[in-house]
Amino acid sequence: MSNSFGHTFRVTTFGESHGGGVGVVIDGCPPRLPISIEEIQHALDRRRPGQSRLTTPRQEADLAEILSGVFEGHTLGSSIAILVRNTDARSSAYADFKDIFRPSHADYTTEAKYGIRNWQGGGRASARETIGRVAAGAIARKFLHTVAGIEVIAWVSQVHDVHARIDTAQVHPDQIEASLVRCPDREATQKMVERIDQAREAGDSLGGVVECVVRNVPPGLGDPVFDKLEATLAHAMLSIPASKGFEIGSGFSCATLKGSEHNDPFVPGSDGRPHTKTNYSGGIQGGISNGEPITLRVAFKPTATIRQKQISVDRQGRAVELEAQGRHDPCVLPRAVPIVEAMACLVLADHWLRQRSLDVLSKQ
Numbered sequence: 001m002s003n004s005f006g007h008t009f010r011v012t013t014f015g016e017s018h019g020g021g022v023g024v025v026i027d028g029c030p031p032r033l034p035i036s037i038e039e040i041q042h043a044l045d046r047r048r049p050g051q052s053r054l055t056t057p058r059q060e061a062d063l064a065e066i067l068s069g070v071f072e073g074h075t076l077g078s079s080i081a082i083l084v085r086n087t088d089a090r091s092s093a094y095a096d097f098k099d100i101f102r103p104s105h106a107d108y109t110t111e112a113k114y115g116i117r118n119w120q121g122g123g124r125a126s127a128r129e130t131i132g133r134v135a136a137g138a139i140a141r142k143f144l145h146t147v148a149g150i151e152v153i154a155w156v157s158q159v160h161d162v163h164a165r166i167d168t169a170q171v172h173p174d175q176i177e178a179s180l181v182r183c184p185d186r187e188a189t190q191k192m193v194e195r196i197d198q199a200r201e202a203g204d205s206l207g208g209v210v211e212c213v214v215r216n217v218p219p220g221l222g223d224p225v226f227d228k229l230e231a232t233l234a235h236a237m238l239s240i241p242a243s244k245g246f247e248i249g250s251g252f253s254c255a256t257l258k259g260s261e262h263n264d265p266f267v268p269g270s271d272g273r274p275h276t277k278t279n280y281s282g283g284i285q286g287g288i289s290n291g292e293p294i295t296l297r298v299a300f301k302p303t304a305t306i307r308q309k310q311i312s313v314d315r316q317g318r319a320v321e322l323e324a325q326g327r328h329d330p331c332v333l334p335r336a337v338p339i340v341e342a343m344a345c346l347v348l349a350d351h352w353l354r355q356r357s358l359d360v361l362s363k364q
Contacts, residue, residue, distance in 0.1 A: 001114075001124065005236070006346060008353040009143075011136040016118050017126030018094075021085040024132030026069070026139060028353065031077030035142050040064045040082065043138035044131060046177075046338040054180060054196050054334060060088050064135055075139075082135045086128075094120050097322050099315045104304035111315075127241040127332065130339045137342025140349035150348060154212035154340040156183040156333045157297065160195050164188035168213050168295060182337045200330035203307030207244075208333045210340045211297045214348065217283060219273070219291035221351040228287025229294075229351060236343040237298045242332050245299030249282020264292075298340055303329050 004012040008028045015022030041064050048062040062084050069080030098119035101108040106125035110117040117123060144150035155176045157164045164185035175184035181192045192208075199206045222229025234246045254262055257280075264276035264285075276292055283294035305328040314320050329335060 003124075005239070006350040008357065009140060009346065009350040011132065011346060013129055013132030015086075015129070015132070016123045017086075017121035017128040018118070018123075019086060019120075021083050022128055022131045023081065023083040024136045026080040026082075026136050028350075029069070029075050029077070029080055029139060029143065030353075031075055033075040033139070033143055033146060034073055035070060035075060035139055036073055037064060037066055039142060040066070040135050040138045043134050043141075043338060043342070044084065047130065047134045047335055049329075049335075054193065054200070054329075054331065060086065062131060080139065082132070084131050084135070097324070100320055100322050101312055101314070102304065102322070102324060103310050103312055104301075122241075125241065127335075127339075130240065130342075133346070134338055134342045137338075137345045140345035141341070143349050144345060144352065147352065148218055149216045151215040152212065152341050152344050152348070153215075154210055154337045154344070156181050156192065156208060156337060157211040158209035159183075159192040159331060159333055160199075160206045160208060162188055162191045162195055164192075166211070168211070168293070171213070176337070180334070181331075182334045196331045204330070205303035205306050205328075206331045206333075207242075207300050207302040208331065209297050209299050210333060210336050212295070212340050212344055214283070214294040214344055217289045217291065217294055217348070219289055221289040221348065221355055222284065222287045224287045228284070229289055229347070230282070230284045230287065230296075232347050232351065233294075233296060233344065236347050237296070237340065240298070240300075240336065240339055240343060242300045242303070242336070243298050244301045245297075247297045247299075248284065249295060250280040251282075251297065254280065294344075296344075298336075300332055300336055303332055 004010060010027045012025045044062045044064055049060055065083045067081040067083055069076055069078050106122060107117065110125060141152060153171060153173055155171060157166060164183050166185055171184050176182050179189045181189055183189045183192055196206060230248045237243055237246050250262060262280050264278045264281050266274040267277050269275035279292050282296060283289055283292040305324045307324065309321055309323045312320055312322055
């Protein structure tokens with residue numbers, strides 16, 4: 001089972017949704033980076049359950065414990081281990097369908113692959129695994145801001161059929177956090193909340209889109225072949241539970257444009273380097289960052305667990321009817337925002353360190 005991500009800045013997550021706890025081990029973080037438990041906790045608080053009526057009612061404080069790698073507020077350069085203990089797991093809610101494969105979950109595929117699965121919640125396939133990603137992302141974010149002033153901001157741009165109107169260049173974190181659904185468009189926020197409330201009351205769920213912008217990215221990050229920066233970002237985003245689609249820059253809309261419409265012309269910049277007049281490339285050309293803002297979007301499916309009755313089969317292949325129990329988000333989008341940001345930070349921290357190694361070698 002693959003539990004690690006990254007090359008130079010590498011993270012390995014561990015734990016199951018209803019086990020003793022979840023967490024992450026981070027390798028490759030440079031020494032002397034100032035980091036506090038409060039910064040990590042702030043990131044986890046944005047992801048944790050029970051934030052509002054729009055999220056799962058599971059009550060977890062998600063308190064982070066730094067077990068190694070940090071001393072007197074600074075990283076040591078050694079492995080950083082962070083643990084979050086599970087305190088409100090209710091495994092009994094899953095006992096009635098431990099032998100039933102829930103529709104659109106990883107129950108059947110996990111058992112088909114490994115011959116065994118943890119039926120208490122989703123095990124490793126649960127979104128609770130992302131706690132480790134978000135904790136590591138907080139450290140990667142601090143690193144990126146410290147070395148290059150890189151800023152990563154994500155928000156909900158769509159829930160079901162409600163689309164937000166947002167100026168990507170002007171969006172600010174305070175606008176996002178002021179919204180119950182983490183959408184900086186106030187009018188769209190109200191409509192999104194109404195849609196999610198309606199779905200929750202009907203025992204149903206909704207999907208949507210999280211959009212992300214990365215500012216102050218230096219040119220030169222990424223590789224031109226298999227490790228293209230957008231390919232690594234796609235890998236990162238599509239590894240998030242419930243993600244089903246990824247776009248960067250113009251995305252699928254580029255298929256409707258001509259080359260004369262889609263090309264990004266270069267113009268002289270005040271900083272002495274070329275800039276592009278438009279940004280259909282989404283800040284990446286030939287797999288390498290060009291210095292413009294990186295813009296991407298991630299589509300998330302409706303939460304698979306719903307309270308309505310559904311048909312399925314059990315381990316013996318017999319047809320059954322199930323009505324799922326447990327505590328689940330009627331829409332994962334608000335809590336997916338910090339996860340998208342974390343994965344973007346992990347990718348960029350890794351590529352920045354890899355480029356730094358190349359720079360050192362080129363000067364020898």
